[in-house]
Amino acid sequence: MKGKGLHMAAFILLIVGGLNWLLVGLFGWDVGEIFGGQDAVISRLVYVLVGLAAIYELASHKKACCMCNSNCTCAPSKPKPDMPAANQASDSAEGDQAM
DSSP: OHHHHHHHHHHHHHHHHHHHHHHHHHHSOOGGGGGTSTTSHHHHHHHHHHHHHHHHHHHHHHHHOTTTOTTOOSSOOOOOOOOOHHHHHHHHHHHHHHO
16 A cells, blocks of 8 residues: 555656646746745755656556556456357357358
């Protein structure tokens, strides 16, 4: 559970950082200006936290992400057909003969 909480915190910080860069790119406005600009302690703290979150996600993403990790058991897999393997083989052979 602890790892999931850290993963979610890092993910949220990455979203905040990404949206901030979007605002800077589109409008030239930095969210840090709300807290007193880039030199304000709180703004610098947020920037450092976003950077640390990026490093954490870079290092742990493949292990934590079910989309990237084929051995992941946290997300349900696609249901498998209930057909026995022998029937699947004979069905594919019949399909080959029909062509």
